[in-house]
Amino acid sequence: MAHAHDHTHGSDHGHDHAHDEHAHHGPDKGIMRWIKTTNHKDLGTLYLFFSFTMFFIGGLMSLVIRAELFHPGLQFVQPEFFNQMTTMHALVMIFGGIMPGFVGLANWMVPMMIGCSDLALPRVNNWGFWLLPFAFAMLLSTLFLPGGAPAGGWTMYPPLILQTGAAFPLLIFAVHMMGISSITGAINVVVTILNMRAPGMTLLKMPMFVWTWLITAYLLIAVMPVLAGAVTMLLTDKYFGTSFFSAAGGGDPVMYQHIFWFFGHPEVYIMILPAFGIISTIIPTFARKKLFGYDSMVYAVAAIAFLSFIVWAHHMFTVGMPVTAELFFMFATMLISVPTGVKVFNWLATMWRGSMTYETPMLFAIAFVFLFTIGGFSGLMLALVPADFQYQDTYFVVAHFHYVLVPGAVFSIIAAVYYWIPKWTGRMYNEHWGKIHFWMSAIFINVLFFPQHFLGLAGMQRRVPDYNVAFTDFNEISSIGAFVFFLTQFIFIINMLACCFGWFGRKRDLPARVWEGARGFEWTVPSPAPYHTFEDQVELPDYELSMGGNGEHAH
Amino acid sequence: MSKMSGLLRGWLTRCTALLGGLATMTAAHAEGLSYDGAKWNMPQGVSVISHEVYDMHMLAFYVCCAIGVLVFGVMFYSIFAHRRSKHPKPADFHESTTIEIIWTIIPFIILIGLAVPAAGTLIKMEDSSHSAMTVKVTGFQWKWHYEYAGQGVSFYSTLAADSNKARQLGSGIDPNTVPNYLVDVDHPLVLPIGEKIRFLITGNDVIHAWWVPDFAIKKDAIPGYVNEAWVNIQVPGTYRGVCAELCGRDHGFMPIVVKAVPKAEYEAWLTQEKAAEAAGNSQADVPVPVAGAATATTATATAATEAAPAPATPAAPAAAAGKDMSKADLIAAGAKVYAANCQACHQASGEGMPPNFPALKGSKIATGPVAGHIEQILNGKKIMPPFRQLSDTDIAAVATYERNSWGNDAGIVQPSQVAALRK
């Protein structure tokens, strides 16, 4: 983000660029810089600002939801509009917030972590980004169409979703565009990692963040096209008379759910694996101790990714599958707890007998381990089919996935931004306000989502704008948590923008290695990182590996 | 201001209650989800299965608590004891195959401990055979339709008027003043206790889900497909549920109310309903659209039932006894014939004893074309002896009985059709 105002030319670490004029001339000026850029740092910045904007919009929508649910009875919005909010909230948060957030971090950090000059396909990278603002502009514009935005839930189940009005084709095409964006981005990351590592950086010496992103990218390439196929079938069912999802023609509405969740479940791990990588980067730094069980961490991520392809129907236990299928998906799903557990235990073992300090990134990382695990526990409970019959489509599920998504994925993004913003901007964030932001977030996220467990168990179903008075108490608590948590995020964004633009007289006075416990390529370049880094590949000194990766490996 | 403090006091009590609730998680809520006051936990419900489900849930909950205490205990101890000020020199171990194997195996074992009971309960839940009666449940946007199979009783069940009034945007009615706000209906489903009741659940327009927490039943109502579920209610009472699959605008406003009463009461109620329907002053004569999006659906459905007598009609005059019998008479007679001749193999439940004695419930023969059905009775097949000795009337009666029992619904058979097919 350093480049939002001024930018530093690659030339400031005196390479000779004789045979590549492009490396020489820095970015264009003004808006054109951002439109035309092929620089991974610029694009990372764009992705992160976009992600943040979407988090903000999605957050506003969730506040509409929480405001309506503050008390029983309809106070503010009609049921249709409520459903539109629920649907859009989810689509915006998942496809606009979390995923671009992680891609932005990959853009910034993957090349700097493996020591190469840029992503492998910079022009494609630029396209991958610009698809998103347009796709979301189109999607959000449906709110103003006759019939309003899609209201069938983010899962877009037919036949209901086929009742959508003028918004329908735009929803489908927006999903297509997001899909293209994700696939191009993923291919870029895979190719970069496989093809452009610094000499001597073997696969098993890569930082965990790079590993998790490599595997995430594979998941993306494998499942985004499947989602594209699913929504295309919706399109033809609505406009071209096909019968994929209509029994009269021999199809089955449930078939859509199978195809969707074949994408959907890997998708949820797409939203958590990079988070695992971030946590595995931050904890060793502040524990001043090497990551415990690097290899098993890698294998665990691979195992989770593999399993994520054979558990999809745990979202569909109530559709009336043959009992054998239900049993299979229950067992497979439960199995995922094992590799995930390995990761949790490894993080603890890394902290164990370390020498820890609790700067803001570390605080968020610890909160992640704590709260994600709680979300994982509820996930395990959901995996038990007989019990899931009671949980399914209740607020217990809503609580589950918000625990893994908000204090999980979102906290990891926040932690990462705190952790790397000094490197990006050369300015240190305000630790005092960082801690305030942390404690407010950590407390109110639980005020917001913990009571939803009780609501679900007591019988409050999802996706309703109104409820029986018995549920009033917990809904009130939850809504208050929502508003405070949302407002708290302004502390964060101001703190970060101040680093980008040097508000409050923040100075660029940071050493290359901002965190004394940090290791890896990114900490060998000056802060802020120059516009061009590692144009000439250099060997990574072993002690730089000694914390992130496992030095002993000579594969 | 006073409102403020009111709210505050409210939360204080709630927060204490919350803790209390956590402490007493196990305290059974046998009265079930009666929506009276805050609840923290899943209802234990009123069937054997629902109790098993509740226990499954609590087991998983305690296992997670135990693991949580362990894991978080270690974490917070480390956070406290291994902070730099107390522990300036970090250790430098970073691997231990043994411990990594241990913490891979132990969770695995725990999981098996959970999977086994879960599988057991699940298999029981999915076995809806040997049910004493069947109710067909159809989800509509946005109401439920109930049909008592073979009883000719059926009606819609819609959100109660007072709730409906209060839930309108800006109605100005305080939901707290409405009894059973959003979980009350005009025409509840009445069921007998102590009997295995099978539900055939389907949807008319979009996917809904029929959920009664106290029965631990939640099944999607899918257009064009039928899902089965069952319950054996132990305790009389009123049990409330909701539609649990997003089905459009009023998804939140199509509740379910079940009144479970002793068998006798149920029978009484049923006869009343029948009377009412006969008198026509009930919803019953509202035509029930057949499930499955397309109009083609209705077409085929009716076509098939009409088609049954068709082949026989030309031959009808040839048959000595030309006079047709009423469905009721045929079924009544058929029940006796069945008990005397068929029950030994095909069972009272119509489930048969596969593989040797196939089920008639839902079987191709007993629900397929009439001719095939009659011929099999006349001539037998494989180990099944021929039953030509029976009279046309008896065969027609028993065939009709088979085509209209155990959820079968495949039209009636007249003696004339049997006569036509003899020889």
Add this chain to the structure above:
Amino acid sequence: MATNAANQSSRYFVPAPSAWPFILTIALLTIVYSVGAWLEERQLPTNAMIICGVALLLYIVFRWIRDVVLESEGARYNAQVDRTFRWGMTWFIFSEVMFFGAFFGALFYTRELSVPWLGGLGSKVMTNVTLWPGFEAGWPSNGPGAVGGSFGTMPAFGIPLINTILLLSSGVTITMAHHALKAGKRPLTVLWMIATVAFGAGFLFCQAHEYIEAYTKLNLTLHSGVYGSTFFMLTGFHGLHVTLGTIMLIIITLRLMAGHFKPDSHFGFEGVAWYWHFVDVVWLCLFVVVYWL
């Protein structure tokens, strides 16, 4: 590893800032938005919008490809960039495979699960008894509603077989072209390429013929229940890929004529060849599971 002799630079080529992706996206948006409006019959000049969008799209694609070609011929790509393209193309094709996978999955599901269930087989007896009495499962099927009316199917060993032969031969000819190129026999390469393009065009012609046949004679249409849906979506998307592939074949043929590509470095050529083989393989699967079985 094929290395462009002219560039041994250790530097990885990072293209100059470019506006093409941004404008391309605008074109794309224009197209999808107006198609959406058209589907919903909204009061917009959709046709005009679509035409503008497509025109802009084609222009940008041309300019973008042109830049890449110039960079490549300008020897800006070193061996590492070459590897990038190989990996990139590989994973792109993999994503295409998954896209087709969704539709093959739908075919499997409807054929092996949903239609039999509707016919009362497996665990869904009551579905048939209560909702679709008298419906017998089978394949091809347009469901218990007989959606789209009775229809005929394409005999596997008519046009489809011809198409199979055409595509397989094109696979051979493009390989011959590749060998010729490596052997530096440019005119021969061009000839083989022309043959390949011809086969591709032939395939498309036959498929067009087949579709007309289906619609006019067999009453086999998109509306013919799940059979029609899966049949046309699978063969249709494949046909679309063949069309794209043929266009790409034409482009590289022209480039060959223009003297592009070197015997030891010609990824542009190989990329297209890979794509063509992928289309080929998809067809074989189609031939077996859609037409034959």
